[in-house]
Amino acid sequence: MLISSRSLDEYCGFFGLTRAGLRALPGPVLDCPGGAAALVAEARALGCRVLAADPAYAEPGAELLARAEAARQTMARAMPAAPARYLSPRHLPYEKYLRSWDRARRLFAADRAAHPGDYVAAALPALPFADASFALTLSSYLLFAYPERFSQDDQLAALLELVRVTAPGGEVLVHPLHDAASRPSPRLPRLREALGRHGVRSELRTVRAPGDGRRRYVLALTRHHRYRAVPWTNS
Ligand SMILES: C[S@@+](CC[C@H](N)C(=O)[O-])C[C@H]1O[C@@H](n2cnc3c(N)ncnc32)[C@H](O)[C@@H]1O
Known part of the structure; x- marks a missing residue:
């Protein structure tokens, strides 16, 4: 799986x-x-607290950065063939876009070294x-980007967990709702029904x-008054 920046x-x-x-x-x-994103670092500069969680934070920092750099190389190979598939007009040419990843990766590395507690190893x-x-x-x-790695039950459990840790009145926002080939997730209607049964x-x-000129879809989840938090368990 790519570690994007x-x-x-x-x-x-x-x-x-x-x-x-955000402020x-x-x-x-x-x-x-969280991947190797600059969100935590850039939000900190705005005066806003962001915590990032990712299982890759259990890896040594150098390994994680090497994977993030490899992801950048993968994108650099894929983009010239179909830049419009990956990018909005605002981000073209793709070299400019990839420079934004390089900057984000540097910010991530410096911020994680300075504030390791804001990068939590968790899956x-x-x-x-x-x-x-x-x-x-x-x-x-x-x-939804890696449907081969998450069954529908896995997706439901993950979405419920994201709702559990989010305060009433707050939102969970999920993007994209399609896979790597831009195919919309066929599971979404059934997942939304199941979420509704859990009070979401x-x-x-x-x-x-x-x-930007591009239209994107975001799934926004909020607690209904019927919602009761149930911690995830694999028993
Ligand atoms: C393509 S990156 C996306 C990172 C970031 N959200 C973004 O939009 O750039 C996918 C990330 O998901 C992480 N990941 C893989 N399995 C996960 C899981 N079960 N729970 C949370 N993160 C996971 C990977 O380590 C990787 O950093």
Whole structure:
């Protein structure tokens, strides 16, 4: 699996977030999976607390960075053949986009060295956070991007775990809702029904980043008053 190195701007574009909106949040943000993104570092500079969780944080830092650099090389090979598949017009040419990954990776490495406690080694569907810990929870390029790694039950358990750690009144935002070949997830309708049975309200949101021209879909999850947190267990 690729360890991507995205910037705060790229996250804002995916999820329809703004810097002002992040600053106005009443509590911390969770980014799961965090990968080698600059979100924690760039949000810190804004005065906003973000925690990142990813199983790759259990690896030695040098190994993780080597994997992130390898992911950059993979993208550099794939992009020239089909840049429009990967990128919005705002991010073209692709060399410019990849430079944003290089900058993000450097920010990630420096911030993780300075604040290791903000990068938590953990894997969905079992996160080591108390119920309702976060005002906003973000999950990009995992659950639907790699459907071969997550059964429908795994996806449901992971989504419920993301809701559990998110405060009432807060949201879980998930993107993308398609696989690597841009095929929308056929499981989404059944997952949304199952989430509803657990007292989780789901909304499909359309996001267009400013100057981007691309339409993206985000799954937004919130607690309904019927929701009761159930910690994940594999028993
Ligand atoms: C393509 S990266 C996405 C990172 C970041 N969210 C982004 O949009 O760039 C996928 C990440 O998922 C992490 N991952 C793999 N299995 C996971 C799991 N079960 N729970 C949480 N993260 C996982 C990988 O270690 C990798 O860093």
